[in-house]
Amino acid sequence: MKNRIVVLLCAAGFMVSLAGCSIVPFSDDVASSQEVKTEEADQEGEIDFSSQSGEEDVVVEDAEPADTQEVENEPEENTEKSDTEELDSPLAKAKVMAMQYDYDGAIELLKSQPDYEGDSEMKKAAEDFEAEKATCTPWPISEVTHVFYHTLVYDTDKAFDGDSDSGGYNQVMTTVDEFDKITQSMYEKGFVMVSLEDMAKKNEEGVMQSQAIMLPPGKKPFVLSQDDVSYYHYMDGDGMATKLVLDENGEVKNEYIEDDGSVSVGDYDMVPLIDSFVKEHPDFSYKGAKGIIALTGYNGILGYRTDISYQERPDDLNEDKKKWLDAHPDFDLEKEREGAKAVAEAMKANGWEFASHTWGHLNVGAIEIERLQADTQKWMDNVAPLVGGSDKIIFAFGADIIDSVENYSGEKFDYLKSQGFDYFCNVDSSQYWVQLTDSYLRMGRRNLDGYRMYYNPDMLSDLFDAGEVFDSSRPTPVPEM
Numbered sequence: 001m002k003n004r005i006v007v008l009l010c011a012a013g014f015m016v017s018l019a020g021c022s023i024v025p026f027s028d029d030v031a032s033s034q035e036v037k038t039e040e041a042d043q044e045g046e047i048d049f050s051s052q053s054g055e056e057d058v059v060v061e062d063a064e065p066a067d068t069q070e071v072e073n074e075p076e077e078n079t080e081k082s083d084t085e086e087l088d089s090p091l092a093k094a095k096v097m098a099m100q101y102d103y104d105g106a107i108e109l110l111k112s113q114p115d116y117e118g119d120s121e122m123k124k125a126a127e128d129f130e131a132e133k134a135t136c137t138p139w140p141i142s143e144v145t146h147v148f149y150h151t152l153v154y155d156t157d158k159a160f161d162g163d164s165d166s167g168g169y170n171q172v173m174t175t176v177d178e179f180d181k182i183t184q185s186m187y188e189k190g191f192v193m194v195s196l197e198d199m200a201k202k203n204e205e206g207v208m209q210s211q212a213i214m215l216p217p218g219k220k221p222f223v224l225s226q227d228d229v230s231y232y233h234y235m236d237g238d239g240m241a242t243k244l245v246l247d248e249n250g251e252v253k254n255e256y257i258e259d260d261g262s263v264s265v266g267d268y269d270m271v272p273l274i275d276s277f278v279k280e281h282p283d284f285s286y287k288g289a290k291g292i293i294a295l296t297g298y299n300g301i302l303g304y305r306t307d308i309s310y311q312e313r314p315d316d317l318n319e320d321k322k323k324w325l326d327a328h329p330d331f332d333l334e335k336e337r338e339g340a341k342a343v344a345e346a347m348k349a350n351g352w353e354f355a356s357h358t359w360g361h362l363n364v365g366a367i368e369i370e371r372l373q374a375d376t377q378k379w380m381d382n383v384a385p386l387v388g389g390s391d392k393i394i395f396a397f398g399a400d401i402i403d404s405v406e407n408y409s410g411e412k413f414d415y416l417k418s419q420g421f422d423y424f425c426n427v428d429s430s431q432y433w434v435q436l437t438d439s440y441l442r443m444g445r446r447n448l449d450g451y452r453m454y455y456n457p458d459m460l461s462d463l464f465d466a467g468e469v470f471d472s473s474r475p476t477p478v479p480e481m
């Protein structure tokens with residue numbers, strides 16, 4: 001039986017964008033050609049870990065978090081304790097749930113309190129939530145936009161220092177400063193993060209069905225994703241975070257290596273930046289949804305060197321991996337995997353989701369089915385167990401398994417579907433591109449990067465003013481693709 005198209009919009013923008021947004025890991029993934037032997041190609045990692053002998057010795061120094069709201073948790077136990085009690089009260093929890101548009105959950109929580117009937121404050125709150133809920137209307141899923149980033153640039157002097165990676169960073173990366181401005185602008189315009197499941201999910205028969213995103217007037221949904229987040233070796237020393245870690249409070253933060261080799265912990269990339277933003281502005285998230293992290297596997301995930309190749313050290317192991325292993329004689333694959341798993345679990349508990357970005361950052365449109373199968377198996381073996389699997393695939397290079405806006409069909413689709421993938425994302429420059437059938441949700445994503453801001457600021461005007469956001473420390477012109 002043929003799949004039924006429920007939604008198909010903005011087909012026109014599709015091909016354009018595939019060309020414009022071939023995105024990323026320039027230095028290591030020249031891989032759009034089938035010929036490329038394995039994962040990474042040439043990288044010149046100028047890694048200097050000499051001042052750092054291993055994870056245990058890492059000194060956590062006073063971070064200078066990109067997010068200035070971030071406060072060191074210094075003593076003052078008394079106030080902290082009462083704050084915590086306050087935040088843990090059912091009423092406080094219910095208020096946050098309602099701010100995140102989960103009115104039913106909030107009301108249910110209050111009504112389940114034994115003292116509800118005699119508590120006028122709780123009753124009043126429940127009434128308010130009912131009233132707010134009544135203002136909500138369903139948002140058409142065909143009009144949900146999806147934006148994405150790569151690893152954010154924290155130190156622009158280092159990223160844009162004129163070395164061979166600079167031009168690529170300038171094109172496809174976004175700086176922390178730009179990201180903060182974009183996030184603030186999108187928040188002010190009423191954008192609210194939703195998950196792909198909020199748009200569509202499988203029913204009991206396994207048929208994908210659209211869902212109702214219920215939002216009050218002035219609010220509009222968007223999907224957020226970030227690609228790679230491997231903290232690839234080639235980025236070392238280029239002014240970006242190196243890892244995601246759990247801090248002493250169990251919160252997900254970044255490590256950033258300072259010039260003197262010391263390690264700072266703070267908000268240096270998208271995940272902790274968004275976590276901090278939502279803490280301050282709960283209404284930026286729909287029922288707790290955050291973004292989707294699209295993971296490759298060849299350099300490990302989230303800054304942990306979790307791939308089996310680091311342990312097996314095959315003869316053709318890439319130079320940068322060899323160099324890293326030489327600098328980390330105490331490397332322990334299980335320890336790396338445990339570290340990644342702990343961070344991934346904390347992220348999932350906090351609203352984040354994970355997707356495949358293919359293990360080797362491959363162009364799924366260009367490769368043969370056998371290569372797609374072998375690569376997917378590597379992702380299943382090396383990445384899926386760490387993140388609890390995934391039913392989402394976000395294609396690298398903005399590629400797609402078919403070269404048209406027709407419904408998916410063919411052996412690549414059948415194979416990926418058989419591997420459990422129900423959500424498929426490519427790159428598209430148009431405001432919305434959503435295709436829902438009985439068997440999948442397919443969605444275009446918009447790159448919010450140096451290239452787009454410099455060359456097509458008008459295409460971003462629904463989200464932010466590129467002229468105000470564009471980081472003045474970027475060399476111009478941004479190189480053409």
Ligand SMILES: [Zn+2]
Nearest residue numbers: 024227228396
């Ligand atoms: Zn990528």
